[in-house]
Amino acid sequence: MSSRTWSESRAEKRIQASIDAVPLSDITIKKYVRDTDLSNLSKKVAYRVDGVHLYADILNLKDMLHVTDTEGESCHRRTLRFLNLHYRAVQRIVNNEDTVLVDFHNQRLHTVVTKPYDDEPQRIHRAVAIGQLIIDVLARTGEDADHPAAKVRVGIDSGLALAVNNGRRGHREPLFLGEPANHAAKRSGGGTKAGIYLTNTARKVIGLKTVTDEDATALTADEISISQGKAALVSTVDKVVADWEADLKANPIGRFEFSAHTPPYAGLDFESLSVTSTRRQDAATVYADIDGFTKYVSANITDDEKAKHVVRALRVLRSELDAVLHTEFQGRKVRFIGDCVHGLLVEGTYATTDEETTVSNMVLCAGGMRSSFRLALKLLDAAGTNAKSLGLQIGFEYGPMTATRLGLKGDLIRCSVSRGVLEAEREQGRCKGAETAIGEIAYKRGSQAVRDLFGTTRIRADMDYADAVDGLANKGDKTAKAARSGGAGASLLQGATSSSGGYGFRDSPAGPVKRDGFA
Known part of the structure; x- marks a missing residue:
């Protein structure tokens, strides 16, 4: 199993590829007219x-x-x-x-x-x-x-x-x-x-x-x-x-049947989930919200050429936040909510979540998101898209999490709801433009290094990946020390274990906006 680390070189290649994938000349801004299919x-x-x-x-x-x-x-x-x-x-x-x-x-x-x-x-x-x-x-x-x-x-x-x-x-x-x-x-x-x-x-x-x-x-x-x-x-x-x-x-709803997903969440196929195949286990959940995006849209929406930059900035920034969560830290995006990413992250085994490692990796992931966000703004600017006014607010929490799909048959909608999910959103709402906030339970379940890093306010300004990994490693956090060593972190992560026969579930593919707005 690979270690959970953020790399500037990997991020730069990813971001540049995202910018190059859709040149401004390829983006079209159209007026919505009668019977347009959105x-x-x-x-x-x-x-x-x-x-x-x-x-x-x-x-x-x-x-x-x-x-x-x-x-x-x-x-x-x-x-x-x-x-x-x-x-x-x-x-x-x-x-x-x-x-x-x-x-x-x-x-x-x-x-x-x-x-x-x-x-x-x-x-x-x-x-x-x-x-x-x-x-x-x-x-x-x-x-x-x-x-x-x-x-x-x-x-x-x-x-x-x-x-x-x-x-x-x-x-x-x-x-x-x-x-x-x-x-x-x-x-x-x-x-x-x-x-x-x-x-x-x-x-x-x-x-x-x-x-x-x-x-x-x-x-x-x-x-x-x-x-x-x-x-x-x-x-x-x-x-x-x-x-x-x-x-x-x-079409009766039926009884919700719960089983855990074998960590990490990167392998979770949301499209296979339903009432009778709902995932439930202790994990971390995160909200990463782009601050100032509504003003950015308003300043550019009426001009076609300027609006193209809005589309490009959104795609590059959200794509990179998702990539840090999914590729670098093996988490899973639940969904995009406007300019916000909601995701899940877990470490351990099918039977037991390693809560301290999960929280530490969530801290490192939050730091990686901010480092990637800054790098993306820089590369976008070099490509002619000025989005320097934007910030990133990150809130996360730990606790029992769910993952499923709800709604009408044939039109199911992703859902991950719990007390921790609501608290993670609230923690994100406590943040200003460049802050990261940790929930009360994650604060308690994390290492002493995590508590020292965030302090009694449980909020930290400008925490990028270097701040996170050094801040934790220097205080003895084993997950951060392994990440800083350049790949030894894999040894800290327990190997996947199968569930007992009565609880096994085969994974197989099947098929707003936040309360306080977008900024």
């Missing part, structure tokens, strides 16, 4: 889309994850079923109303209303009506005390965004970059009260008064009723719920 975009094409962005947050997901004192299988089984029930209902609404499904990331939906074309007020009314439909439907799609109805908060904004391809293979959904996506996400994540929250930009378009605090002023029942009347949606609450119930009878 579901399978080429990486060489981006669309400028005038649309209404809707984010819907399930507010009681955290309550579900804390339904038991211990974060055991029962807690995760309940939470995943809770999400799956509501995913199925919301996917049905999105499909019926012909909106663009951008992302389902755990408790958060992002969809875009692009029709009717050339009628922004009507698009906003439709978004409001769809938001209320989601709230009303999910109020009825709970099953019992263990799987209650979802409480939903909706955020809406309208404006120009850039649509690009957001993935590979079976998960190539579109990604929308720009202020309306960012601001809608902030409204949905701006508080703990349910309801529909519009930005002042969207409020003015449909003739509503602007408000002092967008996050504290939900639409009134009368305002929602007006939008519902103008929208004339094809879906009704009763019909969606009836179809949802019929689908559950025809």
Whole structure:
């Protein structure tokens, strides 16, 4: 097994190859027009889309994850079923109303209303009506005390965004970059009260008064009723719920069955996962978010040549962050969330996670991400793309993690949810432009060198790979010492072991945005 190290020479070759793969001359910026298919975009094409962005947050997901004192299988089984029930209902609404499904990331939906074309007020009314439909439907799609109805908060904004391809293979959904996506996400994540929250930009378009605090002023029942009347949606609450119930009878969710993945996560095939083949084990999870990207998009979106640089910068930076996680440290990307990478990392055996080594390698991986990020900005600048205003915020945590796919049959969506996942996102949110934050559990489970490196605030500024490896190795961290020695780290990693017969599972291939926005 290879050691987990970051190499500047390897990173430079990778980044340069990424820059060379799609020259600016090959990138095309197009205007979104009637019936444009955004579901399978080429990486060489981006669309400028005038649309209404809707984010819907399930507010009681955290309550579900804390339904038991211990974060055991029962807690995760309940939470995943809770999400799956509501995913199925919301996917049905999105499909019926012909909106663009951008992302389902755990408790958060992002969809875009692009029709009717050339009628922004009507698009906003439709978004409001769809938001209320989601709230009303999910109020009825709970099953019992263990799987209650979802409480939903909706955020809406309208404006120009850039649509690009957001993935590979079976998960190539579109990604929308720009202020309306960012601001809608902030409204949905701006508080703990349910309801529909519009930005002042969207409020003015449909003739509503602007408000002092967008996050504290939900639409009134009368305002929602007006939008519902103008929208004339094809879906009704009763019909969606009836179809949802019929689908559950025809395609029962079944019982979530858990098994561990033999480390490392680099070999995990997400496309093979489902309810009956869900992965669960102690591991680390990370959020690496590009800071300042929304402003970067806004400054360049209206000019075709400048917009090409946005597309190039996003592709190179995210690709390299993913490569550091997957190639250098043998982790696994769960998904891209806007300009953020969410991933998993684990060391040990099928039966037992080596928690100290996992945390140390996660620290080294975070350092490698920052070193690669800086190098990528430098190489992009040399190639004519100035993205020096961008920063990188990294947050990670340790604990019981899940990995599966949820949703409608034939249209399953990746999911990794746990208390640690929510905490990692919160830790990332604590960071400024160039900071790395470690969660409380990872801080406790890591080596003393890890605790010394991050200090009592559990946050460190400008921590690149050299800082991480030297900071840990100089304090006696065995994983960092092996990494610094240039490859001896492999001896620290335990060999893969098979599970006992009753728990074996054969791996075989089968087939928003963060709450606080993109920057």
